[in-house]
Amino acid sequence: MLVAALIFEPGVFAALSGNWGMTAWLSWFFLVIFGSLIGYTTYMRLLRDIGASRAGSYAFVSPVIAVVLGALFFSERVTFFDVIGIIVMLSGAYLAMAEVPTTKPAAFET
Incomplete structure (x- = not known):
């Protein structure tokens, strides 16, 4: 999928440069911290403490x-x-x- 994106997506090399602007970088960090790290950790604890059906x-x-x-x-x-x-x-x-x-x-x- 990455190879297809590199071939067919317009502006892919501009996006890969990392020159996204402060808003995009802050949004990305927010998603990494809250969406991934905290969300995943919380979900794993819920799985352990209350079970899969309730955590789901x-x-x-x-x-x-x-x-x-x-x-x-x-x-x-x-x-x-x-x-x-x-x-x-x-x-x-x-x-x-x-x-x-x-x-x-x-x-x-x-």
């Missing part, structure tokens, strides 16, 4: 947070279908976090 519930909540932040800070419109999607996503997160009662089969009771 972030995948249901993250899009909802993104929509809310977009509406609050960038005046993005939230449509009826967005609200339906948010309800579906939060329902999935609820189901992933809900305690499921476990029962033993009758054959194993003593």
